[in-house]
Amino acid sequence: MVSGGNASSLPLVGGSAEPTIRELSRPGRKASKYPNLDVPEVDLNHPALKNEKAPLPEVSEHDLVMHYSRLAHRNFAVDLGFYPLGSCTMKYNPRFADYVASIPNFSNTHPATPSEFTQGSLEILHILEDYLTEITGMDHASFQPPAGASGELTGLLIIKRYLQNQKLDHKKDIIVPDSAHGTNPASAKMAGFNVVEVATDQRGMVNIEDLKSLVNENTAGLMLTNPNTGGLFEEEILTISNIIHEAGGLLYYDGANLNAIVGVCRPGDMGFDIVHSNLHKTFATPHGGGGPGSGPVAVKDYLREYLPGPIVVKNSDNYSWYTPEFSIGRMHGYHGNFLVALRALVYMKLLGKEGLDTLGSYAVLNARYLSSKVSKHLPLAYDEPCMHEFVATVKELKKSHKIKAYDVGKALLDKGFHSPTIYFPLIVEEALMFEPTETQTVETLDDLAESIKLIVEELSAPGVNLTDYPKNLPVGRPNELIPAKHLTVHWGDFELLELTE
Amino acid sequence: MFVPHSNIDLNTIFDELKISSLEELFSHIPKELLIDGGLDFDESLSELEATELFETIASKNASKLVCFAGGGHYDIYLPPTVKSLTMRPEFMTSYTPYQAEISQGILQVLFEFQSLVCDITEMELANASLYDGATSIAEAISVAINKTKRDNIIISQGFNPNSKEVINTLIDGDKFNIKYIELDNYLFPEDYEFNEDDAAFVVSFPHYEGSAQDLTELVNKAHAKGLIAICYVDPSMLGVLKTPGSMGFDIVVAEGQSIGTPLSFGGPTVGWFATKKDLARLVPGRIIGETIDSNHKKTYVMTLRAREQDIRREKASSNICTNQTLNAIGSAIHLSWMGPEGIYQVGYQAIQKAAYMKSELKNSGLKIKNESTSLREFLIETKIPTSEVLTKMGQKGFLAGISYSDNELLIALTEKRTKKEIDNYIDCFKEVNNG
Numbered sequence: 001m002v003s004g005g006n007a008s009s010l011p012l013v014g015g016s017a018e019p020t021i022r023e024l025s026r027p028g029r030k031a032s033k034y035p036n037l038d039v040p041e042v043d044l045n046h047p048a049l050k051n052e053k054a055p056l057p058e059v060s061e062h063d064l065v066m067h068y069s070r071l072a073h074r075n076f077a078v079d080l081g082f083y084p085l086g087s088c089t090m091k092y093n094p095r096f097a098d099y100v101a102s103i104p105n106f107s108n109t110h111p112a113t114p115s116e117f118t119q120g121s122l123e124i125l126h127i128l129e130d131y132l133t134e135i136t137g138m139d140h141a142s143f144q145p146p147a148g149a150s151g152e153l154t155g156l157l158i159i160k161r162y163l164q165n166q167k168l169d170h171k172k173d174i175i176v177p178d179s180a181h182g183t184n185p186a187s188a189k190m191a192g193f194n195v196v197e198v199a200t201d202q203r204g205m206v207n208i209e210d211l212k213s214l215v216n217e218n219t220a221g222l223m224l225t226n227p228n229t230g231g232l233f234e235e236e237i238l239t240i241s242n243i244i245h246e247a248g249g250l251l252y253y254d255g256a257n258l259n260a261i262v263g264v265c266r267p268g269d270m271g272f273d274i275v276h277s278n279l280h281k282t283f284a285t286p287h288g289g290g291g292p293g294s295g296p297v298a299v300k301d302y303l304r305e306y307l308p309g310p311i312v313v314k315n316s317d318n319y320s321w322y323t324p325e326f327s328i329g330r331m332h333g334y335h336g337n338f339l340v341a342l343r344a345l346v347y348m349k350l351l352g353k354e355g356l357d358t359l360g361s362y363a364v365l366n367a368r369y370l371s372s373k374v375s376k377h378l379p380l381a382y383d384e385p386c387m388h389e390f391v392a393t394v395k396e397l398k399k400s401h402k403i404k405a406y407d408v409g410k411a412l413l414d415k416g417f418h419s420p421t422i423y424f425p426l427i428v429e430e431a432l433m434f435e436p437t438e439t440q441t442v443e444t445l446d447d448l449a450e451s452i453k454l455i456v457e458e459l460s461a462p463g464v465n466l467t468d469y470p471k472n473l474p475v476g477r478p479n480e481l482i483p484a485k486h487l488t489v490h491w492g493d494f495e496l497l498e499l500t501e
Numbered sequence: 502m503f504v505p506h507s508n509i510d511l512n513t514i515f516d517e518l519k520i521s522s523l524e525e526l527f528s529h530i531p532k533e534l535l536i537d538g539g540l541d542f543d544e545s546l547s548e549l550e551a552t553e554l555f556e557t558i559a560s561k562n563a564s565k566l567v568c569f570a571g572g573g574h575y576d577i578y579l580p581p582t583v584k585s586l587t588m589r590p591e592f593m594t595s596y597t598p599y600q601a602e603i604s605q606g607i608l609q610v611l612f613e614f615q616s617l618v619c620d621i622t623e624m625e626l627a628n629a630s631l632y633d634g635a636t637s638i639a640e641a642i643s644v645a646i647n648k649t650k651r652d653n654i655i656i657s658q659g660f661n662p663n664s665k666e667v668i669n670t671l672i673d674g675d676k677f678n679i680k681y682i683e684l685d686n687y688l689f690p691e692d693y694e695f696n697e698d699d700a701a702f703v704v705s706f707p708h709y710e711g712s713a714q715d716l717t718e719l720v721n722k723a724h725a726k727g728l729i730a731i732c733y734v735d736p737s738m739l740g741v742l743k744t745p746g747s748m749g750f751d752i753v754v755a756e757g758q759s760i761g762t763p764l765s766f767g768g769p770t771v772g773w774f775a776t777k778k779d780l781a782r783l784v785p786g787r788i789i790g791e792t793i794d795s796n797h798k799k800t801y802v803m804t805l806r807a808r809e810q811d812i813r814r815e816k817a818s819s820n821i822c823t824n825q826t827l828n829a830i831g832s833a834i835h836l837s838w839m840g841p842e843g844i845y846q847v848g849y850q851a852i853q854k855a856a857y858m859k860s861e862l863k864n865s866g867l868k869i870k871n872e873s874t875s876l877r878e879f880l881i882e883t884k885i886p887t888s889e890v891l892t893k894m895g896q897k898g899f900l901a902g903i904s905y906s907d908n909e910l911l912i913a914l915t916e917k918r919t920k921k922e923i924d925n926y927i928d929c930f931k932e933v934n935n936g
């Protein structure tokens with residue numbers, strides 16, 4: 001069928017539905033055993049306690065292990081196949097980092113342990129700060145934000161506090177491109193700013209004339225990812241940064257697409273004042289089915305005292321925590337997602353200078369190659385050289401054959417690939433956004449392009465029922481209306497619904 | 502080193518792109534922006550060299566301090582079974598389950614997580630996780646503000662100070678009035694009167710100081726004035742504690758570390774969020790629902806997506822995108838492993854061991870600040886500054902607790918602590934405390 005790359009076979013196990021752990025439960029079974037109480041037992045008579053046992057499942061350990069292993073068999077993953085999901089940077093996650101993150105002195109430390117007993121963990125954060133600031137061209141970083149969206153909010157709160165300190169409280173407008181990730185406007189709103197949308201031009205980049213017309217004395221800043229969500233490098237970035245800075249605004253870099261430029265160029269040199277990085281994207285920590293991530297925020301020197309604290313400082317003979325003078329406050333109960341940060345540092349140490357210098361280049365090389373191959377079968381949204389990702393569109397196929405981006409994504413699942421990101425960026429009709437990352441082979445990229453070709457042929461054939469796709473997976477297309485309407489979100493809910501209808 | 506291309510591969514790619522070097526990829530980027538001479542880093546390490554580096558750095562952390570600290574994060578026994586299932590690569594290296602057909606594994610585990618959280622808290626709808634306990638409290642407060650359209654937050658002082666700091670960061674103090682209520686003898690004052698412009702009653706169960714009370718009457722009083730009642734619960738005690746649902750709470754949030762996640766220096770852990778169905782459309786984060794596919798086969802799918810940032814943008818219920826799914830999976834598996842008897846033992850033994858320790862400390866002439874109302878965690882007075890106690894006890898191999906004030910120490914017990922460890926602790930503590 002396809003040329004035999006490593007994504008060409010279906011990795012998932014189907015068969016009948018797996019029962020829930022509650023359905024597997026039988027009274028009296030158990031997996032756990034605890035030691036007998038070794039202190040004298042006293043009567044507990046306390047108004048906050050209950051008499052009945054918690055209604056948890058009762059299963060044997062073997063049943064428990066089989067259940068969750070069988071569920072694992074029904075899940076696609078980076079370790080199983082190609083995940084060309086645009087904006088998500090689904091690269092290989094080195095196993096070696098798992099080992100380091102499981103060293104007990106790192107993984108079993110209580111977060112309230114005094115710093116004199118956690119010098120190793122503080123050293124990790126300090127070294128990682130050096131790496132991140134060198135890569136991004138910034139000066140200082142905080143590891144408080146546990147994810148990218150939290151990093152965005154951190155950056156915006158820094159802008160807000162900084163402007164307040166400058167007595168510039170009237171600056172309330174945050175400019176966000178119409179192509180931006182949804183977290184950008186959501187975070188700006190949470191921080192109490194007005195969201196002002198700037199248009200994208202014909203080439204797929206920020207419309208400079210529109211930007212000029214939107215910037216005024218109320219401009220607090222601009223949120224931008226570069227390359228942008230169309231996968232294009234904002235070639236006028238220096239002009240953009242001048243426009244914002246001249247109006248007294250700050251530039252915020254959304255690090256979602258940082259993988260494209262590691263070792264190539266740096267947000268700090270482009271004029272950005274604040275940068276968040278997604279360690280779970282660029283620095284290869286596992287996505288975990290949707291999290292955990294880590295979204296450290298790095299700033300230029302003049303904003304250091306606004307960082308969420310505490311941050312690590314190096315003294316002559318030790319490391320200690322320091323809360324910056326005008327800190328926006330904590331973004332996390334303790335030190336952010338420390339073990340994720342640790343894994344990112346492991347990755348950087350394994351790559352070293354030679355790996356980090358060329359990281360962005362290889363990510364772009366693979367995307368450029370895949371875009372060249374895919375463009376033979378589907379038109380691209382923009383006629384510009386792409387960076388680490390690119391956007392194709394099926395709007396013509398929709399007109400001619402009613403084939404939607406959604407359908408192409410579903411048909412790709414049958415070929416053993418994850419779907420690309422669909423319907424994003426919002427400004428491209430019927431968008432398919434591909435991000436191959438640097439860790440995929442030529443054969444796999446060829447396979448994907450070949451599969452796109454086959455799918456276009458297959459779906460355009462007469463008599464095809466598009467809703468039949470995917471055909472070969474544990475389940476077909478889900479009915480999305482039932483849970484939204486009836487809130488079947490707990491394991492009693494669906495049965496109850498069937499009984500009443 | 503994770504780039505697979507051989508020179509032959511590179512030639513294939515270069516031919517396709519009609520280029521002859523990597524540099525040509527960036528001819529459209531302004532010259533002055535391109536990094537000249539590369540980044541300032543050391544050479545790459547082999548795994549063997551990296552093992553030595555990271556093990557050396559790890560050895561600078563004190564190893565195996567016997568943990569008597571809590572404050573939201575507890576040293577509970579975490580079975581290898583739970584760790585190894587959670588770390589299955591299909592769970593660990595997958596993305597958010599947007600494509601339901603190839604994500605039934607993650608979707609079903611998260612659905613089970615939501616159901617288990619609902620069952621042990623007696624709520625109706627849980628989400629698929631938030632960042633941690635502290636940020637979950639702030640998200641719950643946002644829901645209450647959005648629901649009631651009121652500005653005052655009535656919150657107990659009995660929270661971890663770090664959590665209060667997170668709340669103060671995330672809830673805009675210019676717009677909303679966060680009113681902290683002092684505890685009365687380590688309990689929330691039963692005679693507290695709420696007002697009709699209060700949005701939320703926020704309380705920790707047990708309180709940070711370790712004392713607990715039946716909150717039913719206070720929740721009733723809050724409801725009478727139209728407030729949303731929010732409970733921050735210690736989830737590892739839910740085998741013995743009254744459920745927040747039975748006390749009438751509208752929203753339950755928790756720091757879920759103690760269920761399924763190692764201490765991890767505080768992160769990644771997981772925030773639990775559960776509520777009643779009438780608040781469904783204000784809930785932050787992802788929610789998984791049960792449905793059927795085109796062949797009427799049981800299927801799970803992300804639902805109520807119209808609340809989320811990728812669809813609603815600035816009108817979303819929260820900006821959260823990446824969450825703590827893997828830790829939520831750990832919670833689900835750990836709860837299933839413990840079962841009703843296991844989670845009961847975890848709570849019951851912690852309280853019994855705390856009772857033993859309190860009585861032994863008292864017999865040694867030490868003052869317990871909240872002896873009768875506390876459960877697994879309590880406050881004692883120290884003669885020397887707590888920072889000194891922590892240092893000296895640390896040198897003797899104990900994490901003695903958390904400094905509550907200059908002369909008060911917060912001590913936590915779990916089912917893991919043995920009589921011998923408690924006795925040793927007390928012997929060392931007597932010596933240290935006497936200077």
